[in-house]
Amino acid sequence: MSSDSTTRVDSSKLTRIQKLAILLIMLGQESAAQVLRNLEEAEIEAVTAEMAKQTLIPMGLQQEILEEFTEVAIMASTSLRGGVEFAQTALEKAVGMFKANTVISRVAPSRAPVPAMRGLLDLEPRQLLNIVKSEQPQTIALLVSYLPPEKGSGLLTLLREGLREEVVERLATLGATPIEVVERVVAGLCERVSVKPTRAVNQTGGVKSAADLLNAVNKDLTKSILKNLDESNPDLSAAIRQKMFTFEDLAQLDVTSLQKVMREVDMRDLALSLKTASERLKEALLSAVSKRAAETVHEEMSFLTSVKLKDIEGAQMRILEGVRKLEAEGELDLSSLHETADAIAA
Known part of the structure; x- marks a missing residue:
């Protein structure tokens, strides 16, 4: 086949x-x-x-x-x-x-026989906002911990400034929550939209969840949230930064590492991703491919005159997924990126 x-x-x-x-x-x-x-x-x-x-x-x-x-x-x-x-x-x-x-x-499967979450997972971010807009940050953080990163980031973007930072802080410090508490909270939220809870899922809170969430939102919002967290909880802000890195951080990798990354990248994705990249990053990534490939990327970029930002960010995310795959396989060492992640909020 x-x-x-x-x-x-x-x-x-x-x-x-x-x-x-x-x-x-x-x-x-x-x-x-x-x-x-x-x-x-x-x-x-x-x-x-x-x-x-x-x-x-x-x-x-x-x-x-x-x-x-x-x-x-x-x-x-x-x-x-x-x-x-x-x-x-x-x-x-x-x-x-x-x-x-x-x-x-x-x-992920249920941790208990009593169902709880699927109805809310199927809702769009704006629908979720209408349900949680009057809730406490802890409740919103609990819900976000169960959402896929892209949906959680969508909800985070819609929250008012100030509440966003509180939710990220609560998410990063969220520990294991008794399933009975989760089900009680979810049942209350579901009642507001006539959604019947259908299953429970695994708890996924913590610093890594907060980092994944911020990796999925736009750069300006990430900067704003981390800057405010610096003031209210600097230790937590630093811990979150250590768990995340951005597309621009790839410029800090050495040539050998970048060559490994570029071998896994589709050239159209590369052309798309560089539309909003800094000159430093463009130079770094294009120096890691052959001269012919670089020319092809430049030519492709010249045709990409009206591109949606979400398409550019999607291409960047796919490249970052490839980087994380190489890191998981032991092919890349990203410790230097984590050590310099404070540059995100500079």
Whole structure:
């Protein structure tokens, strides 16, 4: 089975062998080799044959395969410890931390038999705002901790200044919350929109959640929130910065590291991402590709005259996901970026 980037493929029509082949391609050579070592010889031949048939795998199909794999891995946690943790780690290696968190948040299982959250997860940020606008920051932070980063960032953007900083601070300091408390809060919120709660999900608060959230909002808002947090809680602000980095921070990587990053980047994404980049970053990234590739990017950029900001930021996020994937695989050391993250709020 093969596909190109424009062909829509229904994953339900694929065999298990085909799905596994696609998953192993996404996980990379090292992880694929570990999986194949545990298969029978006939199975190895069947899977590798399917892997060889693949060309370009549509993003939609990748997402379906990832979610199906995650559900299977998590269900295994009922008899094998670490199902969620295993799925999280494997996904981070395949698609980066940001997308891994998004997938896990959609398919993570209940921690208790009483359902609680799905109805709210399906709402759009503005609908969520109407529900929580009169709530305390702690309640809003609890809700945000369950949202995918892109939806949580959408809600954060809509909150009034001052409340945003309080929510991020509460999110970063949010510990494990008893499921009974979560269900009681969610039930109250659901009543406002006649939404019936349908399931509980795993708690995801903490500094990392706050960092993921700020990575997903626009740069100006991130600067504003971190600046205000510097005044109210400087230690927490510093901890959040250490867990996040931005597209502009890539200029701090050495040439060898940037070359590793660029090998994973689609040239159209690179052209899009550089539309709002600083000259320093443009020079750094283009110096990490061949002269011909750099010329192609410059030519592509000249045609991108009217591009939506969300498309540019989407391209930048995809590149950052590739960076996080390389970091998770041990191919990149981003400690220097974390150490200089204070530049975000400069």
